[in-house]
Amino acid sequence: MLRIPVSRPEFYGKYFEKQHYHASNIVDGPIFAWSDLDDLLFPLDPKRQDDVKIILGGRVAIEKYSSQYQDLDEIRRRMTPNKLGEILKSGATMVINRLDLKSRKIATICQWISDLYDLKTMSLYTTWPLFCGVEKGRLLSMT
Structure with missing residues (x-):
């Protein structure tokens, strides 16, 4: 469950x-771990x-956080967790649309926030270390 220390009236009045709006340590226990993201x-x-x-x-080149592999007659790329983790630890931001x-876990978290603040649209952004906040009606990120 989430513990966000700002009421709906305060959120709409001030933020x-x-x-x-940024809030730390709002989750009771782990909800979405690095292994889930992996x-x-x-x-x-x-x-x-x-x-x-x-x-x-600026946007990081795909080659910096992925590796290529042969898939039948096509060469494709796959995310490399260790490379991606190092880039995030160095301060990069990862944007994952929709x-x-x-992820069912993220859908549940988004629904909690949506229900609490009556929000229809949210965007997730993660940085290292992961944090949680709401900016102009959008969810920034969460642990």
């Missing part, structure tokens, strides 16, 4: 479409999917 990213081909972007002073459609 919604005005400024971002499993989620495994089937994605970064060359084909614009769903995932890594940004560190993660709620790819």
